Amino acid sequence: MMTRLDILILRAAARLVPAGERREWLAEWLTELWYALHEGRRAGVTAFCLGAFRDALWKRRNAPIARYSSLSLRARPSVPEPPEIRCAPVIESPLCCLGALGCLATLALFLSWLSPVSLPSGGRLFLALLPLSVIYSLVLVFTGNALPGEYPRHRNWAGRWSFFLAKVTLLLLVIALSASAVPIAEFRIDAALISTAGAVRWAMMDQRRRCPVCLRMLDNPVRMGNHSRILLEWNGTELLCLRGHGVMHVPERPAIWFSRQRWLSFVP
């Protein structure tokens, strides 16, 4: 006879299994428990049931939702999916991104206009931060923290670079104007230097998360591969351009043969 404890353990573990697979999963474990008991293994039955937790956790971690969102070109199931409720970030499109940064720059200009401090002026600080931002960018690239991706066969390099330069310029304007409004002189330069490092890094990371064709944010991230098989197959994250321009493969850890993120273009 199955004891109440054994069944309780299996039912508790079943709560971890995704709802769609729970019934079959529990049926298999109850069947296996029946055989465990009828084949004279009463002593280790509780340990047997506790193993269900590991199995349930595996099921949970590998739930089909991950495979689902893998932008497969497979046919969709006949069951209609509920509408996805997702808030797109304000900076999703390049124009909105530049618009948001422009608003911030206007606000910073207003703050600096209100501030009684005039030296160092925002303009001079901006000019001083320009070469610094180039140095920061180079440091980030050469230390491998924000390597640019590989974008074969696409011609939008001018658009990408223009967008990147516009972002950095607006960010530096925000920083310079905000810093010039800081009343304590000792903090002004320090705040500007630290903020510039953060801003350049953000601009580069943001650039990496965008489609190189339409410059919109990539979406539907899907983790792929197995970390322990790094020598055999790639592992990392796959991101999709929702306008169908392509897929970005971002390696989880850089390998010799796959050090930078790669763009797979769907557009001929």
Add this chain to the structure above:
Amino acid sequence: MAGHPGLSHTAAMILQALDAGCLYGFSLMEATGLPSGTVYPALRRLERDELIRSSWEKQSIADAEQRPPRRYYKLTAAGRNALTASRKRYPLLTRMLPERETEPA
């Protein structure tokens, strides 16, 4: 999936036990000596990688024998290839587990 050179020893043992005729979870545990928390997740993984496939026994067969229906696992062609490769990698595998038994109906 293309090729499974990285099959773990546990996975290889389970494939070998399946080939030897242990066709459901509990019998695989008995044959390999592995705990349930290892065998079942390994079976899921192998099934996901299409090295094995599973099917439920017909209710009528189980009813006739007055027992619940079992979920049977079976090697696929890819699984058989992976097992052949694993036997070269783990030569003791065939000695550790018994010879093939009869297949279920």
